[in-house]
Amino acid sequence: MWPRIRALVIKEFLALLRDKVARMTMIVPPLLQLVIFGYAATFNIRDIPYAVYDQDGGAASHELLARFEGSSFFRRKAVLTAERQIAPVIDDKRVLLVIHIGPQFSRDLLAHRPARIQVIIDGRNSNTAALAGNYVNEVVQGFDTEWAATHGWQAPPAQLVVRSWFNPDLLSRWFIVPGIIGLLTLVVTLLATGLSVARERESGTFDQLLVTPLGSAEILLGKSVPGFVIGLMEATVILVAAVFWFDVPFTGSLVALYLGLVVFLLSGIGIGLMISSMSVTQQQGALGVFLFMVPAVILSGFATPIANMPLAVQYLTYLDPLRYFLVILRGTFLQGDGAGVLGSQYAGLAALALASMTLAAWLFRHRMS
């Protein structure tokens, strides 16, 4: 049995990687995308473009605005002189927000009366708007604390002392880059396996394969190996890049991560082979890969939390291997997790791997004719 499988595995590798263009399309884009997406995919906003409409012009307003000027989160793009100028700068997306300080601002503050400022935020991207609002609040809170202390205001009865664990500066890169490992590994695995049976069906070599003594389990095993090896290697490269290039701390157990990677690859391969066994032409195979990959990525919790989804959709995500692997990745990277904590994630992945492999073998046998 082993010499047969060995020959098959060699053949699968050659078929996948012997053509230079095919080799390039399998290997280069994932690495390129790691670099680009690693930088691009961030929820942290910097250099928020804003405009100032200051009707007060007093010392207090100058002091407050100086804090915005000094913050790395904000960049002033315009100074407005009339209320009607506000709408155009926001509409055209020249600025994300406008700080409007009313004429009574300094007078109120000096008279020990609470003052108000108005912040107009472009809500078209609600997440950015919410974050920008938070940053404005932070700057103003800093001003308040200092003003209260220097001008004899009474301190509030209680203060918030906020710490965030595992990611003290709330860098979304620490969240996204480990996710990219899972994302790209899934894409590579699906590409390596999703078209492999259909390609042989189309070229006719599939019949040739079936009349050899190879059993269908052996054929599927042979087809799994290249996807597994390529996926493992690319995941490792991306892992190294995540730690040493993007400086994402790796605090957990490498064994726990690789255990997860292996089960994740198996479930990805199982799904790829399932798609492949179902499709008669490569076009159908490609369509199948697309149809699985797109929801698998969007609903995995990669960018938007699963907890925010309606319950029905949340149940659906249990069929998504990426969902489990993202938890393993983020757990081992940031939370210092070992294999023990991640038991339920492994179980979910293993169940998916087993189910998809079994189904792939069944489909493979039943779609032979």
Place this chain on the structure above:
Amino acid sequence: MATAALVFKDVEKRFAAGGGRITEALKGLSVEIAAGVITGLLGPDGAGKTTLMRLAAGLLLPDRGQISVFGHDATSEARASSGSIGYMPQRFGLYEDLTVRENLELYADLQGLAGDARSARYDELLVMTALGPFGTRRAGALSGGMKQKLGLACVLLSTPRLLLLDEPTVGVDPISRRELWIIIERLAREGVTVLMSTAYLDEAERCQDLVMLNEGRLLGQAGPESFRAPLVGRSYLVRAADGGRRRLQQQLAHRTGVIDAQLQASEVRVILSEGATPQPGPGETWEQAVPRVEDAFVALLQGGRTRVKREAAAAGPASGPVRLPPGVVIMARDLRRSFGTFEAVKGVSFDVSTGEVFGLLGANGAGKTTAFRMLCGLLLPTAGKLSVAGADMYHAGASARQRIGYVSQRFVLYGNLSVAQNLQFFAGVYGLGRAALDARLRWAEEEFDLGPYRSVNASALSVGYKQRLALACALLHEPQILFLDEPTSGVDPLARREFWERINALAHDGVTVMVTTHFMEEAEYCDRLVLMSQGEVLASGTPPEIRRLAQTPERPDPTMEDAFIVLIAEHEQSIRRAS
């Protein structure tokens, strides 16, 4: 020259063959095709026939030289002249999901046929091609012959002055082939210049002019008469007293002075080399025959070809295959298979004994391949029983499949793997040990002359070499039963001869061979065969038995093709009577 329809002057065409290699398809070809006649384009695989056609149609540009069509430079005015050229590629691109009528309408639009001329032309073409009753049928559901006729009709919509046909009759049953020829000859009478390439050399006899290419060069151009002339006195029909024509053919093939020895009906056709005289052996009667174009073709080309290494093939591998005991090896009883409502195989039964060469004959769509796939375990029969070496291949385990070798249609191999990698793969999956593997790989490279092509990608091989490689891969594990599905389709006459010599040698060694083919004359190489049409067996028996079915006083010695046509006609009548 006013009468030349197509002129090639010193034309060169090169292609990148991958890996930095360059194939020269045409090497300074100069040829003139006369207007108003049917010219046949002959040559072995890779001679440059298709390249010539595509250049003439303006689909390729020559690297050097001039091409003119009716006096216009085809390279610079490709667009202008393309209206006067009709071109039917080897695999004519019918839209299979469109109906016959819709295909015609599309091509009428493309050729700018005006509305009122259109319907008259449709009717004319549908009558000519006898496709009238099938106007609303999807093109994909037509038989091979009907598809070719529809393709031809699409090309003929705007009556081209020059008609280029690239192997229009390949895979078409003999009846459809005759009908296609009637159409072509009628067009020629109407003044259309026809240039057609063909693998059937009997068709060359019907052309007025023949152009023979070899390796991108012109080997000769003349009418069939002049082609045959040098062969007068060199073609013989030989008959042995004891009637063992297969043995006789093998003896004759290796006699000095004999270029070619082929089975032809009940005799062996022998071609002598120039200057040789017949040397009849004991019990042989030699009779001079009228030379054919095929004789001339073989005589012209045989010199440059490597002969099969008979000794190696006959001696076989060192160990020799483990022979199956004599008796029935393959058995089929009332085998049926339907696809939806369409019944592809309608109750087929036969037995094949150890060491027999057994043929399944019929045109494309006769159900040969479906029957074949069921035998190999690739397809589950809808009904009926079958066994191969005592097992049902569909459910059999690895050891049963270890006994069979399989060459599928179109010689499918892993195109982006090299020759050596393909061989190694198949040796590996058949579980050959290291020592056996090396020995068999060496055997394959020697026996099939694949050594020089070791590192060439399988997809870059010529059809002839693909066939060799496919056969080599199927033989590596020394199977007891060999399944060959259309192993000679698209292969030139010389490679076909070589192939059958190998099969003979294998059968001699006790390998049971099951083969499908649509070349009627190849039936002669089978010990027994069944003739199929539309899923049904028309006749079964030895070749002489089947030929005898068509024997009439006017036709004392019918060919297999005659038999086929007679049997089809009888079959259709019986259907008509029944309904």
Place this chain on the structure above:
Amino acid sequence: MNRMRLRGLIRKEFLQIMRDPSAIAIAVVLPFVLLLLFGYGVSLNARRVPLALVAPHSPQAQELLGGFDHSPYFVPRRYATMAAATHALVRRRVQGIVWLRSDFGRHVLARGNAGIGVFVNGVDANNAGLLEAYIRGVWLGWLSRQAQAQGSALSVPVTVEQRIWFNAALRSRNYLVPGLIAIVMTLIGALLTAQVVSREWERGTMEALMATPVSMADILLSKLIPYFVLGMAGMALSVAMAVWLFTVPLRGTLLVLFSASGLFLLVALGMGLLISTVAKNQFISATIAIVTTFLPAFILSGFIFDLNSMPWPVRLLTHIVAARYFVAILQTVFGAGDLWPVVLANAAALCVMAAFFLGLTWRLSRKRLD
């Protein structure tokens, strides 16, 4: 170009579409299913976040915690000790902890500026940031209640009055759904056309077509027009779903929306045709289609990750992602209205890209076999 030839080819293309319904499925069923799934599934609005509360039983502490009980954002869970709460946080049972020390009440009464410990799981940084803001909101509410109870004004010098334009409720669906339309249409465009040219080559129909007097422009147009019509049908369906199913307000006009969609579809189809024309085999064409369409549209279009937050080299790179322009137009036309400066600038970019892809396809597809 010749009207009769073009008409013939287009009719053929439509007949093929009707016979093989997979194209209709891709154009109409696919956007429906994907949009349904994603429209509900993709949201950045955290609701009912599990939050651990560790606090003494003093009335002051309970008064503060009551704010969490009444907030729609939290599902508070009480823990007796900080150790138990920490364990829950590590095990991902809660997203954050609010910790009031046992002397909290005393400090508050004494105006001793009591500390409120807040710990959030920062793994999902974005979510953690939002969580922090929600907690801050509860705290501010408590502060003003405290101030009112003591009869004094709020003890904070400056308060911020936020006015969010276009989307006052900060409903993430309002900007995610229009972005999803762009992503889904990117997929549809590529899937529809990525194989229609290579298919003709593989089936041998291209060689037969080329031997007729048709021009390459005829062939390309005959591919473009039917799939454009199909794509627009998918687009119309998507817009209808966005407006009626997901109740995303459409502030701009349909005319602008559909003109921009048509333009974008031209780019997407042009890209598909280009891949189909250039790729040698289906494996490579499928790989290129998967790699160059979905992930860039997902990550580099501004659909979810803000373009302004990206470093400048990446931001420069996003200019070659067509979805970027379409997302900007869609988010503006849906969220704000026909703001011409935004619409025109992005439409101009789409025009350039459409011209580029279609022109390149046209140049690369010569009427020759070699």
